[in-house]
Amino acid sequence: xxxxxxxxxxxxxxxxxxxxxxxxxxxxxxxxxxxxxxxxxxxxxxxxxxxxxxxxxxxxxxxxxxxxxxxxxxxxxxxxxxxxxxxxxxxxxxxxxxxxxxxxxxxxxxxxxxxxxxxxxxxxxxxxxxxxxxxxxxxxxxxxxxxxxxxxxxxxxxxxxxxxxxxxxxxxxxxxxxxxx
Ligand SMILES: [Zn+2]
Numbered sequence: 001x002x003x004x005x006x007x008x009x010x011x012x013x014x015x016x017x018x019x020x021x022x023x024x025x026x027x028x029x030x031x032x033x034x035x036x037x038x039x040x041x042x043x044x045x046x047x048x049x050x051x052x053x054x055x056x057x058x059x060x061x062x063x064x065x066x067x068x069x070x071x072x073x074x075x076x077x078x079x080x081x082x083x084x085x086x087x088x089x090x091x092x093x094x095x096x097x098x099x100x101x102x103x104x105x106x107x108x109x110x111x112x113x114x115x116x117x118x119x120x121x122x123x124x125x126x127x128x129x130x131x132x133x134x135x136x137x138x139x140x141x142x143x144x145x146x147x148x149x150x151x152x153x154x155x156x157x158x159x160x161x162x163x164x165x166x167x168x169x170x171x172x173x174x175x176x177x178x179x180x181x
Contacts, residue, residue, distance in 0.1 A: 006031045037110040040152075041082040042070020043118035044160050045095045051137035052157070053120055055090050057149055058133035065149035068157065069093075070115065079114050087118060091135040093126035095119060100171050101163070102156040108178040115156040151176055 004011050004026035011024040016032050024033040045053035045068070054066050069087040073079060080097040087095050095118035104113040120126075126135050140161050148154045159172040 001033055004029060004031055005033065037112055039073040039079065040070055040111055040113045041073045041079045042068055042086055043083040043095060043097060043116040044068050044101060044157060045087060045093060045118040045120040047120050047137060048122050051139055053091055053093055053126060054136060054138050055132035056134035057131070059131050062149035066144055066147050067149040067153050070153065080116060083116050083118070090129055090131045091126045092129055093120055093124055099169055101160050102172040102174070104152045104155060104174050104176050106152065106176045106178060113152045117160065
């Protein structure tokens with residue numbers, strides 16, 4: 001940040017009194033501009049016969065790779081609402097949000113992922129969107145593991161299938177360590 005979003009003056013980068021790390025501080029209106037990690041919310045939509053709705057990305061990054069619906073949480077949304085909205089945007093599908101499957105911290109890129117389980121009706125409509133060139137239902141054995149767009153999505157899917165096999169519900173938490181930038 002170079003300019004104050006409250007008054008437009010150039011900001012200074014310094015540690016405010018009582019704080020512990022540098023912030024963008026406005027010398028004119030005294031506003032302190034905090035920048036915090038972003039939340040990525042999504043879901044694993046499952047049909048009654050156990051198939052998962054997967055999307056082939058038609059946008060950068062990882063265009064052409066597979067994912068479950070997920071994206072940035074918007075202001076004013078709950079995480080479950082955001083996951084449902086992202087599912088519509090990426091697959092046209094209406095899901096009923098269920099339990100939380102996985103929480104993943106990725107400090108290297110300042111993101112936190114929250115992935116839910118979603119219930120998709122047997123006759124649910126779905127299809128391609130501007131964000132997904134293909135949207136289809138896959139059995140566990142059909143998941144293209146080497147073509148999954150993001151490490152976080154692979155972790156969440158593997159956790160989901162493991163829980164389903166064991167017949168248990170739990171929230172997986174993982175700190176995802178990507179190579180240093
Ligand atoms: Zn200002």
